[in-house]
Amino acid sequence: MSSEDTTTTEPLADRVEAALRNVRDPDADVTVFEAGLIDDVRIDGGDVTVQADLSEFPPSEGQAVTSTMMRAVSDVEGVERAHVEQAPRSVDIDGREVGVERADRVIAVASAKGGVGKTTVATTLACALAADGDDVALFDADIHGPNVPELLSVSGPVQSDADGHPVPVDASAVDADDGAGDLEVMSIGLMNDSQPLAWRGAMAHDALTELFEETAWAGPDTLVIDLPPGTGDVALTTLQEVRVDGVVFVTTPFHAAVSDTHRSLQLFAENEVPVLGVVSNMGEFVCDACGEHHDLFDGDDPIDALDAPVLAEVPFTGDMQSPPQPTADGVPDVALDLGTAVADRIAEIWTVEVPENAVDLRGVPPEQRRDRVRDAFEGIASGERFEVVSDRNPGPVREFLEEQVDDELATFQVKRQNPETWRCRTEKP
Numbered sequence: 154m155s156s157e158d159t160t161t162t163e164p165l166a167d168r169v170e171a172a173l174r175n176v177r178d179p180d181a182d183v184t185v186f187e188a189g190l191i192d193d194v195r196i197d198g199g200d201v202t203v204q205a206d207l208s209e210f211p212p213s214e215g216q217a218v219t220s221t222m223m224r225a226v227s228d229v230e231g232v233e234r235a236h237v238e239q240a241p242r243s244v245d246i247d248g249r250e251v252g253v254e255r256a257d258r259v260i261a262v263a264s265a266k267g268g269v270g271k272t273t274v275a276t277t278l279a280c281a282l283a284a285d286g287d288d289v290a291l292f293d294a295d296i297h298g299p300n301v302p303e304l305l306s307v308s309g310p311v312q313s314d315a316d317g318h319p320v321p322v323d324a325s326a327v328d329a330d331d332g333a334g335d336l337e338v339m340s341i342g343l344m345n346d347s348q349p350l351a352w353r354g355a356m357a358h359d360a361l362t363e364l365f366e367e368t369a370w371a372g373p374d375t376l377v378i379d380l381p382p383g384t385g386d387v388a389l390t391t392l393q394e395v396r397v398d399g400v401v402f403v404t405t406p407f408h409a410a411v412s413d414t415h416r417s418l419q420l421f422a423e424n425e426v427p428v429l430g431v432v433s434n435m436g437e438f439v440c441d442a443c444g445e446h447h448d449l450f451d452g453d454d455p456i457d458a459l460d461a462p463v464l465a466e467v468p469f470t471g472d473m474q475s476p477p478q479p480t481a482d483g484v485p486d487v488a489l490d491l492g493t494a495v496a497d498r499i500a501e502i503w504t505v506e507v508p509e510n511a512v513d514l515r516g517v518p519p520e521q522r523r524d525r526v527r528d529a530f531e532g533i534a535s536g537e538r539f540e541v542v543s544d545r546n547p548g549p550v551r552e553f554l555e556e557q558v559d560d561e562l563a564t565f566q567v568k569r570q571n572p573e574t575w576r577c578r579t580e581k582p
């Protein structure tokens with residue numbers, strides 16, 4: 154039996170190779186083999202995977218070569234499924250920094266429901282931020298459906314550094330514009346070629362925690378995490394393990410999706426993750442022929458009712474279905490605008506401007522806080538505004554001030570600007 158298997162496999166391998174020898178490199182008039190583009194051809198029954206290095210081509214040309222190879226291999230008798238993968242690039246594995254906290258800022262991309270375009274948005278956002286000059290790490294935490302490698306056309310195997318830490322795969326553009334940053338990707342999907350993993354509870358928790366702690370990054374400015382849909386184990390584990398600076402929510406402007414989004418937003422806010430805003434995806438379709446915008450959902454836009462800024466309204470467009478690249482022309486303009494909106498929101502939430510005359514209690518030892526507040530309050534006239542910026546909830550300040558004036562404060566507003574900063578404002582009676 155085994156000799157029969159071998160004879161069946163060998164001719165198929167030969168036939169696949171012969172088919173690929175008919176595909177030519179569009180830049181040099183030689184076959185893809187002679188051009189050195191084919192790294193490996195793997196055959197598993199009727200499944201054929203071609204590993205090719207097309208990274209030197211602009212995206213559209215690389216896509217065209219991929220399609221030609223797919224067609225050539227699919228037409229071979231005996232081939233049931235053909236795949237073309239980007240061959241892994243060699244990455245510098247020395248001098249890396251281990252753990253997600255090495256990133257200067259961490260942005261999670263979440264959705265309440267599956268299929269609303271969360272991974273598409275996370276991937277194009279990562280590319281847009283890199284195109285704008287950030288060194289970006291993209292972490293695919295969607296362990297039940299890790300689609301990021303496929304969307305970026307990158308593949309494993311994941312290498313290890315000298316200490317055995319997994320090293321992400323390089324997805325930087327070879328023809329990056331001046332000033333574009335790098336893009337690295339880590340995903341369970343790079344480690345396991347099999348179909349989506351049916352992991353549950355503890356296993357998902359352990360695998361993800363290990364990857365968060367152990368991955369050796371090249372020192373990214375921004376880490377983008379693609380969460381699985383919903384608020385299950387993986388989302389909660391991520392919030393426990395990672396200091397997330399802000400979450401971007403993706404939803405379609407459909408009533409049911411938006412009301413689920415409302416509940417998920419509350420969960421993030423309760424877990425002290427600042428909500429950067431919402432991406433409204435696939436709400437309209439722009440007709441290629443007439444250029445007109447057509448709404449895909451009837452009635453009022455339910456996203457208006459969410460208490461969160463709308464960061465971008467992304468139409469249903471073929472541009473969002475092409476593999477993005479971390480270059481200015483590698484992502485649609487709407488994604489570049491989203492990158493800017495996200496960066497602006499992070500700055501707004503995390504940059505604390507202390508108003509003139511406000512009392513800044515951040516970092517002040519507890520025993521000195523009351524004196525600071527009392528001195529500043531005594532120093533202002535009746536009717537003047539009094540403000541405090543603090544690294545603790547300044548609720549008790551109200552009682553303290555009311556004791557000072559032996560009167561009730563008509564207004565006392567507290568706002569939590571970010572997980573580390575509260576502001577309160579009142580008027581001296």
Ligand SMILES: Nc1ncnc2c1ncn2[C@@H]1O[C@H](COP(=O)(O)OP(=O)(O)OP(=O)(O)O)[C@@H](O)[C@H]1O
Binds near residue numbers: 274298471
């Ligand atoms: N703005 C868009 N225009 C056109 N197609 C889109 C757009 N956004 C997403 N899509 C397509 O919708 C499908 C689902 O997108 P995606 O995989 O990003 O969703 P998801 O929310 O991450 O799903 P899940 O979490 O369930 O895997 C994909 O085929 C993607 O190409």
